[in-house]
Amino acid sequence: MYTFKAVWVALAIVAGAMALYGCGDGGEKGTGPGPEPADLDSSYQQLTDLMEIMIDSMSVDGDARPGDFDFTDLHRDFEAYLTRHPGDPWASFGAAITSLMALTTSEDLNALIDSFVVAADEGSFFQLRVANPGKLSSRGSFFAFPTELSSAGVEKNFLAQAYVSLLPRMISNPPKFSELQTIIREEFIPAVQEASDYIGAILEQPNFIFWVTPEMMGETSDSVEIDRADFLTFAAGLHVIQSFLHLAVAYNVDLPSYDSAGLAYMFDQSNGWMSLHPDGDEHMTAVLNEFMTAVAMVDGAITALQAEQIADVDQSNDLIKATWTQDEYNMAHAVVDTIEAYATGPQWVKGDFDDDPYEDSVRINVSRIFTNPINGIFTLLPSYASEVSLGYDSIWYYSEYWNGYEWVMDSFLNSIEKYCQVTITWDADAFEQWLIPNPTLNGLLPDITTDLKFKELFGLSPDMWQKQMEMYFHFDDIYLK
Numbered sequence: 001m002y003t004f005k006a007v008w009v010a011l012a013i014v015a016g017a018m019a020l021y022g023c024g025d026g027g028e029k030g031t032g033p034g035p036e037p038a039d040l041d042s043s044y045q046q047l048t049d050l051m052e053i054m055i056d057s058m059s060v061d062g063d064a065r066p067g068d069f070d071f072t073d074l075h076r077d078f079e080a081y082l083t084r085h086p087g088d089p090w091a092s093f094g095a096a097i098t099s100l101m102a103l104t105t106s107e108d109l110n111a112l113i114d115s116f117v118v119a120a121d122e123g124s125f126f127q128l129r130v131a132n133p134g135k136l137s138s139r140g141s142f143f144a145f146p147t148e149l150s151s152a153g154v155e156k157n158f159l160a161q162a163y164v165s166l167l168p169r170m171i172s173n174p175p176k177f178s179e180l181q182t183i184i185r186e187e188f189i190p191a192v193q194e195a196s197d198y199i200g201a202i203l204e205q206p207n208f209i210f211w212v213t214p215e216m217m218g219e220t221s222d223s224v225e226i227d228r229a230d231f232l233t234f235a236a237g238l239h240v241i242q243s244f245l246h247l248a249v250a251y252n253v254d255l256p257s258y259d260s261a262g263l264a265y266m267f268d269q270s271n272g273w274m275s276l277h278p279d280g281d282e283h284m285t286a287v288l289n290e291f292m293t294a295v296a297m298v299d300g301a302i303t304a305l306q307a308e309q310i311a312d313v314d315q316s317n318d319l320i321k322a323t324w325t326q327d328e329y330n331m332a333h334a335v336v337d338t339i340e341a342y343a344t345g346p347q348w349v350k351g352d353f354d355d356d357p358y359e360d361s362v363r364i365n366v367s368r369i370f371t372n373p374i375n376g377i378f379t380l381l382p383s384y385a386s387e388v389s390l391g392y393d394s395i396w397y398y399s400e401y402w403n404g405y406e407w408v409m410d411s412f413l414n415s416i417e418k419y420c421q422v423t424i425t426w427d428a429d430a431f432e433q434w435l436i437p438n439p440t441l442n443g444l445l446p447d448i449t450t451d452l453k454f455k456e457l458f459g460l461s462p463d464m465w466q467k468q469m470e471m472y473f474h475f476d477d478i479y480l481k
Contacts, residue, residue: 071101096198232301239294250283288370354459368443
């Protein structure tokens with residue numbers, strides 16, 4: 001089965017939902033579709049047909065691949081129309097969609113995907129499970145988000161879970177992540193930026209409406225209206241994508257291999273793993289800027305929905321329906337304000353950081369992650385030496401059965417599990433010598449300016465400290481057949 005099929009199907013469905021061919025009308029709501037030049041209408045028809053083929057081909061098992069679907073000619077058609085009609089919103093919408101879809105023909109991207117497919121076919125993928133370090137396993141809240149962030153729509157441990165969920169997907173001889181970063185820099189970021197620019201041209205015309213007619217959808221249902229609130233939401237999504245793309249290229253996360261040698265390289269403090277690329281600071285700044293632009297557009301979309309609900313009570317044909325109560329709109333604006341506050345400056349948060357019966361308070365400044373990024377994740381720890389060794393665990397299966405006289409316990413070897421043991425040996429010989437070199441975490445915790453304050457906040461005490469700390473990374477790829 002084609003490994004990356006779902007990615008492109010999702011992209012095609014999203015694009016199809018927003019860009020089904022057709023005519024638009026810049027007039028008042030309810031006037032319906034208006035006439036458009038034949039060449040633009042033809043381009044939308046070709047776009048719809050091609051996406052329909054792509055979705056059908058890649059949503060079922062088969063040999064279809066992104067490179068089989070070429071949107072570049074259509075993109076040139078929309079751009080050519082824009083040279084004759086600068087700023088035309090209908091052509092701008094088509095150009096935005098095809099700018100993204102044209103990525104399917106990237107030779108570098110398809111070659112990289114093929115290399116992953118080959119690795120998967122050879123059975124070289126394995127699953128990695130990471131055990132908590134000894135004596136730190138009870139400090140789960142050390143890695144948790146404070147409780148207030150849930151009101152901003154951010155789940156506790158979300159970032160940690162997302163990162164750890166990516167780390168396990170390793171293969172024995174994969175392409176370097178820097179290869180993917182190069183593609184993101186040279187192709188993805190420019191394409192998404194171009195799409196954002198085209199949508200920006202549409203947003204300069206606040207009354208523009210794009211209609212999707214029943215004929216366009218091959219149905220007998222009513223027309224669907226895509227208006228300013230929808231375009232603002234779409235534009236916000238593009239800026240969020242840009243934010244993630246800049247984050248993906250900011251750090252050097254290459255490893256020499258994805259085995260015990262790779263783990264040894266990762267934990268070696270002298271290697272500076274997860275250090276910034278030469279332009280990493282610029283990309284981290286762009287992460288925050290793009291995200292805040294998205295937040296502002298979401299707030300604008302909420303305002304547009306409020307105005308639309310007053311201007312037109314009938315929301316039956318709207319893509320995003322304005323049906324909230326005033327309290328719900330106020331709550332939505334409040335959530336956006338909360339996200340903006342947490343992303344741009346210090347905020348007091350509460351949480352159980354030290355695993356005691358009492359709630360703690362601390363100020364955090366999330367913006368410093370992006371404006372003063374950490375250069376090397378393991379540089380945050382006191383100095384240490386690391387060692388990696390391999391081991392195997394025997395996994396037994398136990399069953400109990402009645403033999404007619406008594407219950408008997410039986411067992412047999414179910415599997416053999418391979419693991420890597422990472423042993424950290426601190427340079428310090430006692431807890432008092434074990435000093436946190438950067439207690440503010442580059443300004444993330446602006447008030448935690450000393451080693452003592454850091455230890456007090458997170459409940460780090462002499463009774464939990466040890467000269468050596470062991471971590472186990474289990475590989476679930478060795479099974480007895």
